[in-house]
Amino acid sequence: MNARKIPDIIIGRLPVYLRALQRMADMGLKTTSSQELGEHVGISAAQIRKDISQFGEFGKQGTGYSIEYLIDKLREILKVNRIWHVVVVGAGDMGHALANYQGFRDRGFHIVAIFDKDKDKVGEKIGAFRVEDAETMVERIRELGVKVAMMTVPATAAQAVADQLAQAGVKAILNYAPISLNVPGGVKVQYIDPSTHLQRMTYYL
Amino acid sequence: MNARKIPDIIIGRLPVYLRALQRMADMGLKTTSSQELGEHVGISAAQIRKDISQFGEFGKQGTGYSIEYLIDKLREILKVNRIWHVVVVGAGDMGHALANYQGFRDRGFHIVAIFDKDKDKVGEKIGAFRVEDAETMVERIRELGVKVAMMTVPATAAQAVADQLAQAGVKAILNYAPISLNVPGGVKVQYIDPSTHLQRMTYYL
Numbered sequence: 001m002n003a004r005k006i007p008d009i010i011i012g013r014l015p016v017y018l019r020a021l022q023r024m025a026d027m028g029l030k031t032t033s034s035q036e037l038g039e040h041v042g043i044s045a046a047q048i049r050k051d052i053s054q055f056g057e058f059g060k061q062g063t064g065y066s067i068e069y070l071i072d073k074l075r076e077i078l079k080v081n082r083i084w085h086v087v088v089v090g091a092g093d094m095g096h097a098l099a100n101y102q103g104f105r106d107r108g109f110h111i112v113a114i115f116d117k118d119k120d121k122v123g124e125k126i127g128a129f130r131v132e133d134a135e136t137m138v139e140r141i142r143e144l145g146v147k148v149a150m151m152t153v154p155a156t157a158a159q160a161v162a163d164q165l166a167q168a169g170v171k172a173i174l175n176y177a178p179i180s181l182n183v184p185g186g187v188k189v190q191y192i193d194p195s196t197h198l199q200r201m202t203y204y205l
Numbered sequence: 206m207n208a209r210k211i212p213d214i215i216i217g218r219l220p221v222y223l224r225a226l227q228r229m230a231d232m233g234l235k236t237t238s239s240q241e242l243g244e245h246v247g248i249s250a251a252q253i254r255k256d257i258s259q260f261g262e263f264g265k266q267g268t269g270y271s272i273e274y275l276i277d278k279l280r281e282i283l284k285v286n287r288i289w290h291v292v293v294v295g296a297g298d299m300g301h302a303l304a305n306y307q308g309f310r311d312r313g314f315h316i317v318a319i320f321d322k323d324k325d326k327v328g329e330k331i332g333a334f335r336v337e338d339a340e341t342m343v344e345r346i347r348e349l350g351v352k353v354a355m356m357t358v359p360a361t362a363a364q365a366v367a368d369q370l371a372q373a374g375v376k377a378i379l380n381y382a383p384i385s386l387n388v389p390g391g392v393k394v395q396y397i398d399p400s401t402h403l404q405r406m407t408y409y410l
Contacts, residue, residue, distance in 0.1 A: 011405055011408050011409075012405050014404070014405075014408070015400070015401040015402075015404035015405055016396075016401060018404065019383060019384075019385070019398065019400075019401060020385055023384060023385070040385045041385055042385070042394075077408065078404045078405075078407055078408050079407045079408060079410060080404055080407055084403070084407060084410075086403070092302075093298070093301050093302035093305050093306075094299075094302040094306075096298050096301075096302070097297075097298035097299040097301070097302045098399065100298050101298075101299075101399070103383045103398070103399070103400055104399070104400055104403075107383075107400035107403075107404065108400070108403070108404065108407065109400060109403055147410055148403060148406070148407070148410075150399065150403075171406075171409075171410055172403065172406035172407065172409075172410060174399060174402050174403055174406075178224060178308045178312075179224075179228060180224070180225055180228070180245045180246055180247070188406040188409055189247075190402040190403070190405060190406055191221075192397055192399065192402060193224065193308070194303065194306070194308075194309070194355065194379060194397065195220070195224075195308055195309055195312035195313070195314060196220040196221060196224060197220075197379050197395040197397060198289070198291070198309075198312075198313070198314055198353060198355075198377065198379055198395070199219070199220035199223065199283045199285050199312065199313065200216055200217050200219075200220055200283075200395060201353070201376075201377035201379075201393040201395055202283055202284045202285055202289060202313065202353070202377065203216050203219070203282065203283050203284060204216075204376075204377075204393055205284060205289075205352060205353075205376055205377060
């Protein structure tokens with residue numbers, strides 16, 4: 001299915017479709033159309049049809065998409081038809097928020113450990129977790145075989161932590177620090193930076 | 206400058222360029238090239254030149270861009286050459302994280318109030334703020350003239366809160382709830398949903 005190279009911009013929209021479809025399923029809906037899905041996510045029906053058709057024929061002309069079927073297919077394409085173990089680095093406010101966040105489990109993710117280099121935080125209980133010493137991080141990640149990490153460390157520490165994560169075998173980093181990271185080929189990075197999102201809207205004000 | 210319609214996808218990249226340029230300025234750099242900037246943000250030099258040229262001629266062939274000048278121009282284009290007052294709705298973990306986040310002020314944003322509907326949280330002190338009663342929110346936002354809000358409420362409450370924010374005159378909503386919002390024309394919404402970002406990376410694993 002991944003034999004052809006699908007543009008990353010399309011891959012980026014699939015989780016948004018998946019989220020909207022899961023919400024529709026939660027509301028008890030069985031089928032949807034590209035028009036209806038488009039209204040939910042603010043993307044044109046034509047674009048949605050084009051994106052989804054990259055992966056095969058999922059809808060029928062006139063009857064639309066089976067929500068359950070499309071959810072299954074998108075979960076398969078995005079490889080979240082399994083649970084990915086995730087580590088959190090940084091036990092500050094954002095680390096707390098992520099450790100307690102309820103929105104990971106049914107989206108394919110399960111936090112397994114949280115690290116901090118501050119000895120005062122090591123051992124602290126956050127929800128179901130006890131903060132572990134960042135000094136043991138590389139070894140622990142290798143041991144656990146974790147491939148996905150979320151970084152909520154200060155900008156000044158971010159590059160060094162990213163280097164350690166890559167060294168430990170992590171292949172996907174969600175970075176909350178407002179700094180661009182250099183990572184080896186084969187390691188993906190996504191950024192969550194509220195100021196960037198806000199600036200994208202103020203342009204229109 | 207906004208006479209021509211600039212595609213939203215380009216607008217979305219400008220804050221990323223701005224963040225990288227501000228980082229370069231912090232490091233004491235004076236000039237940069239589209240190549241160098243591209244390496245920092247993971248976007249091709251050609252794309253960067255094309256994006257920036259939408260707004261005029263900012264670089265000189267051979268000498269590159271003046272970082273300070275380009276920062277000034279991008280801040281002007283994105284309308285963050287001023288301070289936007291922002292409210293936070295929801296005083297849970299994420300509300301705490303945002304209220305204490307140091308990365309807003311020098312990016313054009315200043316949090317002025319935080320609301321929660323939980324009476325047990327009202328009055329609680331978070332950093333420099335005291336949590337205010339969500340019942341007073343619409344009136345307070347109108348009074349303060351705030352146009353920008355960040356929502357960290359549960360998914361089940363998100364649409365109702367968005368309706369109230371729109372009613373109060375808010376024009377830009379950063380939504381942390383994992384749900385697509387329906388808002389009136391003229392109101393912009395951006396979503397921060399860590400699962401969506403993670404799913405975008407697991408595709409490649």
